[in-house]
Amino acid sequence: MATALHNTLENLRTTRVWKSIFRRGRAITNRTRSVAIFGNLFLHWMPVKVREKSLRVRAAYYLGSLSLLLFVILVITGVLLMFYYHPAAPKAYHDMKDLRFVVSNGVFLRNLHRIGAHLMVLLVFWHMFHVFYRGGYKPPHEFNWVVGVLLLLITLFLSYTGYLLPWDQLAFWAVTVGTNIISAMPVIGNKVRFVALGGNIVGENALLRFYVLHVVILPLLAFLLIGVHFWRVQKDGGLTLRSKENDGKN
């Protein structure tokens, strides 16, 4: 099978369509390997060469990559859930129940989204602690640390806005409590709460606002900042690694 696949790929490489997309030969020399990375939109920010040490599990426990993987899973399952969800009271609650008990594989997708969201909060915090205790916030990584903190906040806001969407008792009271915390801010507290909820109570306006934040605004912000974050990791000289004499100790 491997040879057959290999031959098919080799034949594809000679076609005009392939050449129009990739515009290069096989990546077999250091130069052509570099060209392959630089000429690809999705890879161009990757380093051409990587230190073997930075690929070891201990270097980062892959926590950042795993967070990205969870973000991708959450986007895919979230978009699928949107096909059966109406952000209106009380339809939202019935749609959530339908996803659990009526729609084929709905309970699988919903739980993948729900548990994935819990895991993402856990992983993003773990990632932050790991970077903190390794001194990853020190120069030249200060800016990327700030981007990371913003991504942590976006993750928490995504988690919080998604909390309201099932429109059950847990959702209602969680958002009631949360938005009352907002109103404890001096002077502007009540105004911010009014705008966040689109009213004085957790009602239809609040549901729609949280929905739009959850499925459009916050994911787009997260997508943008994740791009900056991964790009800056490379531009700041890769992962924070310990000096050679300390590596492997502690």
Place this chain on the structure above:
Amino acid sequence: MSDRKPGPDVSYGTPRPELSRRDFLNEITIGALGIAGLGGAALTYQYFSPNVLFEPSTTFRAGIPNLYPVNSVTFLQEQQVYIVRTPAGFYAVSSVCTHLGCITQWKPEANIIACPCHGSKFQPNGKKIEGPAPRPLPHYAINLTADGELQVDKLQIIKGDQVLRV
């Protein structure tokens, strides 16, 4: 120990070309991803096929037969169906034009069913008089319920020469 005889000469067939560890791992990885991808596509297809529909029922009651005089065509707007009564009996004709789905109109003065969108014309029994409609209007299954009302099933299409005698 040393004078132990060699075992019988068994042939295990021609040796296969050696598979390197890299090729083996590549193959099982591609295979696993392929199976996962196919399974995911199948599950997603199932997910996109609703199990419960909130659509109007395709079966409806059209009242007792005496509501319809003999030699009449009655348009039921809500159901988009003509109930036609001839001396032979009843039949139900779809009012949805077979050209592009516009709703046709009954013209009693000309004794035709005409489509306002592109000018198709049909006889009251659904037969096409002139295009652009490619097919005659279909007949739906019609029968009497136990309590004597007409009932039409829009999912069941029957031949144009079948009538319900009452």
